[in-house]
Amino acid sequence: MTTTTKYVIKYKLNGERRFEFAQLQSNSVEEAKQALAKIHDASDEITDINVSKAL
Template sequence: MTVAQTTKYVIKYKLNGERRFEFAQLADGTEEQAKAALDAIHRDTDDVISDIAVSKAL
């Protein structure tokens, strides 16, 4: 079994127009991966996620 290498990223985004951020372990920090992580966090709501920006956490 091969384990995927991940890196800790900070995801900055807006949730219903309010600035927020989350940390996530992602394979390569693409916006698609970040969106999937945010969808998993906010999966049971009708919240609007926008303005996604991803960068490596310090």
């Protein structure tokens, strides 16, 4: 079983700053993009992704 850690993903959605919490295996931007793609429409522009460990 893979272990996950709670991370905060800071990003811009269509130019508006947002953040989400997610259980990820690592703090990779690619994994964060996949998590964000699940909750937003394909037409949404997601930029400036930053992943850090939640406190």
